Amino acid sequence: MSSLITAFEVDPRDDDAFVAAWERTRGPRGGTLERALRPDADFRFVELADGAEPGPELRYRAHAGVYEIAREDATPDVAGGVLLINPFEVPEGADERFLAGWDRAREALARQRGYLGTRLHRSIAQADFRFVNVARWSSPLMFARALARPEFSAAAQAIAFPSHPALYLPVDRPEGVPGT
Numbered sequence: 001m002s003s004l005i006t007a008f009e010v011d012p013r014d015d016d017a018f019v020a021a022w023e024r025t026r027g028p029r030g031g032t033l034e035r036a037l038r039p040d041a042d043f044r045f046v047e048l049a050d051g052a053e054p055g056p057e058l059r060y061r062a063h064a065g066v067y068e069i070a071r072e073d074a075t076p077d078v079a080g081g082v083l084l085i086n087p088f089e090v091p092e093g094a095d096e097r098f099l100a101g102w103d104r105a106r107e108a109l110a111r112q113r114g115y116l117g118t119r120l121h122r123s124i125a126q127a128d129f130r131f132v133n134v135a136r137w138s139s140p141l142m143f144a145r146a147l148a149r150p151e152f153s154a155a156a157q158a159i160a161f162p163s164h165p166a167l168y169l170p171v172d173r174p175e176g177v178p179g180t
Contacts, residue, residue, distance in 0.1 A: 003121060004031070004051060005132050006064040007043035007087055007164070018045060018060060019171055026055035034083055034168035037140060041166035046085050048134070063087070065127025070099070073110060074117030076136040081116060083136055084143060086165040087129035094161070095122070098131060101158030108155040109135075114142020129164075140167055 010018045015035070022033055022045070031049025043063070047055075054064050090098045102120060109115055118135035137143040146152060 001050060002124060003067045003069075004047070004049045004054060004064065005067055005087075005121060005134075006047040006049075006054070006062050007085075007129070008045040008047070008058070008063075009042070009061040010044035012039035012044060014060075015044070018058070021058050021060075022047070025058065033171040034085065035171050036166045036168055037082065038166065042164040043085075043087070043166065045171075046168060063128040065123045065129060065132070066125045067121035067127075067132060068124050069119055070122035070131065071103070071106070071120035072118070073106060074115070076117035076119045076134060078116055078136060081114075081136050081138045082140055082143065083134055083168045084165060085168050086133040086135075086163050088131040088133070088159075089128075089162040090130035092130070095130070098159065098161055101155075101160070102131070102133070104158050105152065105155040108149065108152040109146050112142070112146035112149065112152075114138040114146065137167075143167060 008018065019033070026047065031047055034046045034048065036044050088098065106118060110118075114137050116136040116138060118133060121132045121134065123130050137146075
């Protein structure tokens with residue numbers, strides 16, 4: 001099954017207006033809307049939806065792509081915790097080099113306390129980001145501790161591609177709206 005992942009560039013001062021517009025136009029399609037914990041994230045919001053049909057245009061810059069699962073580990077779909085969403089800019093032809101580095105970094109992180117699971121998505125059509133990683137962690141603190149480990153730092157150096165990592169929580173949706 002394919003997934004639609006859309007990263008939105010939204011000024012934090014526009015959070016409420018963006019969420020209202022998303023709920024009005026895209027929310028009824030299902031899927032989830034995730035908000036970055038930090039206001040300085042490259043992408044303030046990320047929409048995760050099943051299927052390949054993009055929603056109506058919003059007035060915010062969007063980076064949408066249709067993806068398939070390239071790698072999966074443990075249980076990233078459990079409730080609670082935080083999501084690490086990390087889009088990677090990998091040029092065509094560099095998949096194997098990227099995947100080798102990503103596998104090494106995932107192995108280092110998977111051994112850390114607080115890691116719950118991950119799913120790496122690969123675009124199946126033209127997209128700004130060839131890969132998007134979605135990983136679940138028990139808390140921001142456990143994720144920060146894992147990043148500070150020397151074995152992760154060494155493994156992460158093998159991923160020599162620009163990325164945009166941030167931690168996210170789901171946006172609360174009004175009762176009765178699909179996807180809640």
